Amino acid sequence: MEHHNRITDRSLIRSKPFLDKEASARAKREIDAFLDGKIEEWNRTVPYARHFEGKQVHLPYYRQSLIEHCWRIRLMRSAQANALHRITKLHAEAAKLYAAYQDEEMLHDMLFMQDAERIGVSRDEIYATEPSFCTRLLAGYLYFVAEHEKPLGVICYSYLVEYTTQKITPRQIKAMGESLGKDHIRGQAAHLNTDLVEDHTQDMWDILSLLVDNEQDLTDIKRYLSEIQDLLKMFFEEMYRLHGAAEQQAA
Amino acid sequence: MPTLRFVNTGTQVEFTGSVALIEMEDHIMFGCKSGNCGTCAVRIVSGGENLSEKTDREHRLFELTGETDPAMRLACQCKAYGDAVLFEIN
Numbered sequence: 001m002e003h004h005n006r007i008t009d010r011s012l013i014r015s016k017p018f019l020d021k022e023a024s025a026r027a028k029r030e031i032d033a034f035l036d037g038k039i040e041e042w043n044r045t046v047p048y049a050r051h052f053e054g055k056q057v058h059l060p061y062y063r064q065s066l067i068e069h070c071w072r073i074r075l076m077r078s079a080q081a082n083a084l085h086r087i088t089k090l091h092a093e094a095a096k097l098y099a100a101y102q103d104e105e106m107l108h109d110m111l112f113m114q115d116a117e118r119i120g121v122s123r124d125e126i127y128a129t130e131p132s133f134c135t136r137l138l139a140g141y142l143y144f145v146a147e148h149e150k151p152l153g154v155i156c157y158s159y160l161v162e163y164t165t166q167k168i169t170p171r172q173i174k175a176m177g178e179s180l181g182k183d184h185i186r187g188q189a190a191h192l193n194t195d196l197v198e199d200h201t202q203d204m205w206d207i208l209s210l211l212v213d214n215e216q217d218l219t220d221i222k223r224y225l226s227e228i229q230d231l232l233k234m235f236f237e238e239m240y241r242l243h244g245a246a247e248q249q250a251a
Numbered sequence: 252m253p254t255l256r257f258v259n260t261g262t263q264v265e266f267t268g269s270v271a272l273i274e275m276e277d278h279i280m281f282g283c284k285s286g287n288c289g290t291c292a293v294r295i296v297s298g299g300e301n302l303s304e305k306t307d308r309e310h311r312l313f314e315l316t317g318e319t320d321p322a323m324r325l326a327c328q329c330k331a332y333g334d335a336v337l338f339e340i341n
Contacts, residue, residue, distance in 0.1 A: 107341070110282075110290055111282075111288065113339070177317075185315065187289070190287075191288060193289075193316075194282065195314055197285075198283060198287060
């Protein structure tokens with residue numbers, strides 16, 4: 001029996017991408033329009049969706065959302081690193097771009113922890129708080145997608161986060177600067193700055209674009225974005241049940 | 252030999268000539284390394300005069316975040332030319 005190379009990984013060979021520059025820009029416009037619709041749906045269906053854009057912030061809600069945000073960053077970076085490992089075997093250049101993004105974002109939980117400390121939540125308290133079931137499900141979903149489906153599904157999480165940050169967070173930061181005080185949200189303002197200046201939305205699209213191999217992948221990007229939004233929605237609905245609903249009943 | 256002293260970790264580093272603080276990854280946490288995220292913010296306890304001038308990126312980020320303490324610097328943007336004592340924020 002002849003001996004052949006048992007390694008079939010060809011990720012270092014540059015092939016003609018399925019999406020050329022023009023097709024990629026067209027696909028991005030279509031996905032962005034889809035996401036704009038998802039943002040509208042979010043605002044329409046998630047209670048308290050625009051709470052941080054208001055004049056007053058409900059402190060227990062804000063406090064829990066900050067703690068969870070730290071955990072979300074911490075848990076997702078592990079899930080994303082797992083996907084990165086997969087991507088190295090599919091497309092080395094896409095992996096290089098995602099590694100650069102991870103390098104920039106890896107420690108950004110610190111920025112949210114700084115803001116948590118500014119409202120009296122210590123790092124130890126954050127470490128002692130178990131992340132919600134919904135956040136743990138989200139992390140599990142990203143592992144599942146990377147292991148059994150397509151690693152591009154994990155990049156969809158990064159794209160959704162960056163796209164919505166670009167679209168929504170500037171308004172939130174401006175409003176929270178007034179409601180909570182600018183000095184209380186320094187970490188979040190700095191985090192927003194790096195996402196915008198570095199144009200992480202475009203960076204994530206560039207990775208997605210390299211990983212798209214056929215029309216089905218484009219269809220699946222929309223499915224992944226929808227499912228990820230559903231998982232995130234579960235957490236914010238739970239938060240509302242815990243904080244907002246009680247407040248409204250009391251009012 | 253000039254020395255950089257890190258208050259939080261209780262460590263110090265000697266150097267010759269000048270040193271970019273971005274090389275101090277064993278002592279300071281860095282994020283974007285390009286003056287945009289503030290992960291590497293440090294408060295200069297002493298020796299500020301031995302550091303390079305604040306860059307436009309530091310001015311921009313501190314203005315954006317409302318940071319008014321003149322002793323705050325972004326380590327990724329600084330070079331040291333002499334002794335300094337730094338308090339690592341993260």
